[in-house]
Amino acid sequence: MWKSPAKLAQLVITLLACAFLLVPTLQSVLAGVTANYFRGLSSGLTFKWIVQVWALYADSIFLSIGLALACLLVTLLIGVPAAYALARHPGRLSRLLEEFISLPLAIPGLALALALLQLYGPFKAFRASPAFILVGHVLYTLPFMVRSVLAVLAAMDLKTLEEGAATLGASPLRRFLDIVVPNALPGILAGALTVVTLSIGEFNLTWMLHTPLTKTLPVGLADSYASMRLEIASAYTLVFFVMIVPLLMAMQWASARAQRMQK
Secondary structure, eight states, rough: OOOOOOHHHHHHHEEEEEHHHHHHHHHHHHHTTTTOTTGGGGGOOHHHHHHHHHHHHHHHHHHHHHHHHHHHHHHHHHHHHHHHHHHHHHHHHHHHHHHHHHHHHOHHHHHHHHHHHHHTTHHHHHSHHHHHHHHHHHHHHHHHHHHHHHHHHHHHHHHHHHHHHHHHHHHHEEEEEEEEIHHHHHHHHHHHHHHHHHHOOOOHHHHHHHOOOOOOHHHHHHHHHHHOOOOHHHHHHHHHHHHHHHHHHHHHHHHHHHHHHHH
16 A cells, blocks of 8 residues: 555655654643652552642633633624625725734734733733733734635635625625625634634733733643642643633634535
8 A cells, every 4th residue: 555655755754754743642641640650650640739720720721611601702803894895996095904813923922912011010900810911812813804704705706705794785794794795704714713712822922911810721831830849730721621622622623624615
């Protein structure tokens, strides 16, 4: 089957890449259910570290998921209409606006967080609330939603579709909801997957914006690695995977299904 040297080389490279990614992950997962990491599996398996992680960081886990879903909602409400406006009115101004929206990607997360602290620092109630972190996440993830939707809209004959709907008496709102959104669904779902993934895993920006009462998953993970046993930190990683991977797989499935429906 693998008589061709090129195919055999591709298989070897693929297996090495998978091992490079999976071996450290599996090692960390095993450490989270091992009674004593330094003695290895011979010390026995246990779930006590996972129980401790849940007791200490359950609030951080739910906060991260809530922030990711809220970030997704805000980016959908802002990003989809923005992408539609940019696709509907192409030109130099639209390109400048697109680059302006993408500007947070070119700025280090710490610098963006510092700017937010300088701007909203005097508002203590807002500064201490999860909404402050949400603002940072929206600024960071909005370009991905806009570009994902814009790429799909640019690939279709949007003007002809809208003109056809307009001749049938559809209002601008109905054209947007009934024509634009269904046709842009693959891009919306792809953008949603990216937004949720980045929001849950974002660390640098969140580390600057969080307070002791608004720790997210990555910040809690760094805290556990710095101040607790290695087994607890590894158990935290295991909980992270168990909470996040099914959500990402479900969104990936939804995106693939939407693409099949478009064909």
